[in-house]
Amino acid sequence: MIVDPVTLMVALITVATPVLLAAIGELVVEKAGVLNLGVEGMMIMGAVCGFVVAHHSGSAALGFAAGMAGGAALAMLFAILTQLLMANQVASGLALTLFGLGLAALIGVGYGGLPLPTVYRPFPEALRDIPVAGPIVFSHSVLVYVALMLVAAVWVVLTRTRIGLVLRAVGENHDAAHALGYKVVRIRIAAILFGGACAGLGGAFLSVVRVQNWLEGMTAGAGWIALALVVFASWKPWRVLLGAWLFGGIAALQLRLQAAEVGVPVALLDASPYLITIIVLVIISSDRSRAALSAPAMLGRIFHTSG
Amino acid sequence: MTALLEISGLSKAYPGVVANDDVSFSIQPGEVHALLGENGAGKSTLVKMIYGLVKPDHGTMRLKGAPYAPAEPRAARAAGVAMVFQHFSLFEALSVAENIALGMEDPPKPRDLAARIRDVSHAYGLPLDPFRLVGDLSAGERQRVEIIRCLLQDPKLLIMDEPTSVLTPQEVEILFQTLRKLAAEGTAILYISHKLEEIRTLCDAATILRLGRKVGECTPRAVSAAHMAEMMVGKSLAQPARDTHTPGAVLLAVKGLSLPATTPFGTSLQDISFLVHAGEVLGIGGVAGNGQDELLAALSGEINAVPETITLNGLPIGALGPNARREKGVLCAPEERLGHAAAPEMTLTENAVLTARIRRGLDQSGFVDWARARRFAQEIITRFDVRTPGTEVAARALSGGNLQKFVIGREILQDPTVLVVNQPTWGVDASAAAAIRQALLDLAQGGAAVIVISQDLDELLEISDRFCALNEGRLSPARDARALSMEEIGLMLGGAHDMAEVVA
Structure with a gap:
C-alpha cells in the first residue's frame, strides 16, 4: 500500500488548519456584509510576524499572538480604507493581498531556516501512543484544537446569541440596522479585525507549526482557497470545516501520490486539491435559491449614513 | 392637560x-x-x-x-x-x-x-x-x-x-x-x-x-x-381629464403565461391571460410582491417566455428580447427608477440613448449620433417639464419625480404601440403625478395601448378603462373600472384569505 491512512489523516488535519482558521474569520467578516479579498495578504503577514517573534522570544505562544496582531494590523488598514474612507472593497482587498505579500517578504529577509521553539501539545504521551486514534485525535499541536473550538464558537455566536443576530442583521440590511440604532461601521470594523486575527493565526500556524520555516510566498494561495470555501460553504461554519478538511485531505494525499510516483503528471496532482475542493463545493451549493438565501445581502456594499 | x-x-x-x-x-x-x-x-x-x-x-x-x-x-x-x-x-x-x-x-x-x-x-x-x-x-x-x-x-x-x-x-x-x-x-x-x-x-x-x-x-x-x-x-390641483371612447382592435394579447420565480423571494407567474386594446388603459392592481416585477419583466422581454403566450397584433413575441420588442413598439418603464429604468451615473442624454436608440435612430452603423441624442433628451425635458439644469446631468442628480417624468417621457416620445409602466407615480409629488397620468391618458387617446401596474388604487381608478388584480402571481379577469367599488377591488386583490384569519 502506497499511502498509510493514519498518517494521511494526521497530515490532512495539519494541512487543513491554516485554511480553516482563515476561512472561519472571513466567514464572520462576510456575514457582517464586508468582502475582504485580502485574506492571502493577512495570512502571510501572520506567517512572518509569527515566525519572527517565535524565533526571537523562544515562545510559540507569543509567536501566535504576534501572527494574530500582524493579520489584524493589516485588517485595520482595510477597515480604515473601506469603512471610514468608503473605498471600494474589492480593490482594497486585492491591494491588501499584494501589500501583505510584499511587506512580509521585506520583514522576513534573512529569517529563512532559523530555529524555532517547539509547540505545546495539550495531550500526554500516553494518549498519543494509542494506535490509530492516538495520532489522529491526540497528537496535534494546541492550535488545531483551538481552530476546531473556534468553528463551534462562531456557529454558536452566529446562531444563538444577540451579538451574532446583530452581526447578521448588519450584513443583511445595513440601512435597516442603522435605522434601528445599531452601529454598522463599528460592528463591521470589529468583524474585519476578527477576520484579520484569524487569518494571521492561520498564517502563523503555517510557518511555526506546519512548515517550521519562513519562505517567501509560503501561503501559496491558501488565502484564496479560504475565500472560496466561505462562498461555497454557503456561509455555514460546519461546511467550512468540511471544505477545509477536504482540501487538506487531497493536498496531503497528492503529496504522497507524488512520492509514490504514480502515473499522473505532477502539475495536475499539485493542482488537484484546489480543483477538487472547488468542484465538490460547487456541487454542494448548486441549489441556487438556497445559496442566495444564506448569502449576506449587503456583501461588498458600501454603507453611507444618510439624513 | x-x-x-x-x-x-x-x-x-x-x-x-x-x-x-x-x-x-x-x-x-x-x-x-x-x-x-x-x-x-x-x-x-x-x-x-x-x-x-x-x-x-x-x-x-x-x-x-x-x-x-x-x-x-x-x-x-x-x-x-x-x-x-x-x-x-x-x-x-x-x-x-x-x-x-x-x-x-x-x-x-x-x-x-x-x-x-x-x-x-x-x-x-x-x-x-x-x-x-x-x-x-x-x-x-x-x-x-x-x-x-x-x-x-x-x-x-x-x-x-x-x-x-x-x-x-x-x-x-x-x-x-x-x-x-x-x-x-x-x-x-x-x-x-x-x-x-x-x-x-x-x-x-x-x-x-x-x-x-x-x-x-x-x-x-x-x-x-x-x-x-x-x-x-399651495394651489388647487387639476384632475386628469379623459373622454369616454370605444376601444379599438386588440394590440397585445397574453395567453396562459406562466413563469417560475427567478429569485428566492420572487413570485412565479401562473397562467396569466389578458387583452389590451388600442386606445385603452388597462390597470393592474395588487400589493407589492405579488408578481408585478415579474410580469413587467415578461412583457418587456427581460425574461423570455413561450413565444405564443405573448402576441402583438397576432404575432408571437414571447421569446424576443427587449430590443426586438422595442423595435416592434412594445416599450416599458419599470418601477425602480435608479438602476432599472435609468443608469444612475449616466447623463440624461446617455440614458435617452439606452432605450430610444432604435426607434429614434440615435445611432448609425454602431456610432452614436450625440447631436440627435441631445436634441431628443432636450425634447423630453421640454415636453414633460423635467426640472433639470440641462441634458448633461447625471440621472442620479434629479429628484424622484423629475426623473420619473423623464423616464415616462422618454418612452412616450418613442411613439409606442404598447406602453407598460410599473408604479408610474410612486414617490412622486401630487402635481408631477397628475402630469404623468395625463400624459398616459393622452397616449391612449392617440391609439396606443397602455398597461399601468400600480399599488395606488385611486390612481388606477382614475385612469384605467379596465381593471384587474395580481395576487400571488395570478391575474384576475379584467373588469370595467368605472363600475367597481372599493370593496370589490379589495376582494379582487385577494385580501380575502387574510381576512378569514382575522374574522376567525
Whole structure:
C-alpha cells in the first residue's frame, strides 16, 4: 500500500488548519456584509510576524499572538480604507493581498531556516501512543484544537446569541440596522479585525507549526482557497470545516501520490486539491435559491449614513 | 392637560436644502395626529429628529413635560417613542422573531419572545407566526412585524411613516382598527401620509408642512380633502381629464403565461391571460410582491417566455428580447427608477440613448449620433417639464419625480404601440403625478395601448378603462373600472384569505 491512512489523516488535519482558521474569520467578516479579498495578504503577514517573534522570544505562544496582531494590523488598514474612507472593497482587498505579500517578504529577509521553539501539545504521551486514534485525535499541536473550538464558537455566536443576530442583521440590511440604532461601521470594523486575527493565526500556524520555516510566498494561495470555501460553504461554519478538511485531505494525499510516483503528471496532482475542493463545493451549493438565501445581502456594499 | 410631545422651533438644514424651518406643534396622549405634506416637504426629516436618527440644528422637544433630545434611536425607544418606517426596516433572511428581537432593547429568551409575539399579535388582530422568514411574508404581514415590534415596547408615541401605501383596502381597515384601539389605550400616534381621505377617517388633528415650514393645522374631520390638498400644495390641483371612447382592435394579447420565480423571494407567474386594446388603459392592481416585477419583466422581454403566450397584433413575441420588442413598439418603464429604468451615473442624454436608440435612430452603423441624442433628451425635458439644469446631468442628480417624468417621457416620445409602466407615480409629488397620468391618458387617446401596474388604487381608478388584480402571481379577469367599488377591488386583490384569519 502506497499511502498509510493514519498518517494521511494526521497530515490532512495539519494541512487543513491554516485554511480553516482563515476561512472561519472571513466567514464572520462576510456575514457582517464586508468582502475582504485580502485574506492571502493577512495570512502571510501572520506567517512572518509569527515566525519572527517565535524565533526571537523562544515562545510559540507569543509567536501566535504576534501572527494574530500582524493579520489584524493589516485588517485595520482595510477597515480604515473601506469603512471610514468608503473605498471600494474589492480593490482594497486585492491591494491588501499584494501589500501583505510584499511587506512580509521585506520583514522576513534573512529569517529563512532559523530555529524555532517547539509547540505545546495539550495531550500526554500516553494518549498519543494509542494506535490509530492516538495520532489522529491526540497528537496535534494546541492550535488545531483551538481552530476546531473556534468553528463551534462562531456557529454558536452566529446562531444563538444577540451579538451574532446583530452581526447578521448588519450584513443583511445595513440601512435597516442603522435605522434601528445599531452601529454598522463599528460592528463591521470589529468583524474585519476578527477576520484579520484569524487569518494571521492561520498564517502563523503555517510557518511555526506546519512548515517550521519562513519562505517567501509560503501561503501559496491558501488565502484564496479560504475565500472560496466561505462562498461555497454557503456561509455555514460546519461546511467550512468540511471544505477545509477536504482540501487538506487531497493536498496531503497528492503529496504522497507524488512520492509514490504514480502515473499522473505532477502539475495536475499539485493542482488537484484546489480543483477538487472547488468542484465538490460547487456541487454542494448548486441549489441556487438556497445559496442566495444564506448569502449576506449587503456583501461588498458600501454603507453611507444618510439624513 | 400637558401635551405628550411638544415640539418648538425645530430646524434642520442640509447643504443646499432647508429640510425643516422653525416647526412647532404638540401631540396629546391618545391623539392620532396627522403630519401632511408633499414629497420633500420635510415630514421624514421631522420624524427622524423625533426618533433620534437626525439631530436638529435648532429648537427643542419636550416629552411629557421633560426636555427630550434623543441622541440615537435607542434613547428614543427607551423614552417610549417607537417608529414604523415607510420602507420597511426588516431583514428578509431572518425570522419574524429575530427581526422583532433586533428592535428591542432587552429581548427575552427566544421561546418567551415567540409566546409574547403570539399574544400581542392576537390581542391587536394582527396574527403572525414568529418563526417564518420575513422574506416569505406579504407586504401587509411585514408591516405587522414592524407594528408588533413597536407594540412590544409599550410605546407612548408611535410614529407611522406612510403605512398604508402598500396595503389592500381590507388591510388598511384592520390597521385602522388597531390604531384606534391603541389610541383608546392612551398611545399617541403620529401619522404621516398624503392620502387625505384616510387622514379624514382616522386622525384627530393635523399639521401641514410645505417646503419645510409649517403652513397650517386643522381638524381633518371638519375640513374637506380638497381644502387640505390646497394647503399642502399651495394651489388647487387639476384632475386628469379623459373622454369616454370605444376601444379599438386588440394590440397585445397574453395567453396562459406562466413563469417560475427567478429569485428566492420572487413570485412565479401562473397562467396569466389578458387583452389590451388600442386606445385603452388597462390597470393592474395588487400589493407589492405579488408578481408585478415579474410580469413587467415578461412583457418587456427581460425574461423570455413561450413565444405564443405573448402576441402583438397576432404575432408571437414571447421569446424576443427587449430590443426586438422595442423595435416592434412594445416599450416599458419599470418601477425602480435608479438602476432599472435609468443608469444612475449616466447623463440624461446617455440614458435617452439606452432605450430610444432604435426607434429614434440615435445611432448609425454602431456610432452614436450625440447631436440627435441631445436634441431628443432636450425634447423630453421640454415636453414633460423635467426640472433639470440641462441634458448633461447625471440621472442620479434629479429628484424622484423629475426623473420619473423623464423616464415616462422618454418612452412616450418613442411613439409606442404598447406602453407598460410599473408604479408610474410612486414617490412622486401630487402635481408631477397628475402630469404623468395625463400624459398616459393622452397616449391612449392617440391609439396606443397602455398597461399601468400600480399599488395606488385611486390612481388606477382614475385612469384605467379596465381593471384587474395580481395576487400571488395570478391575474384576475379584467373588469370595467368605472363600475367597481372599493370593496370589490379589495376582494379582487385577494385580501380575502387574510381576512378569514382575522374574522376567525
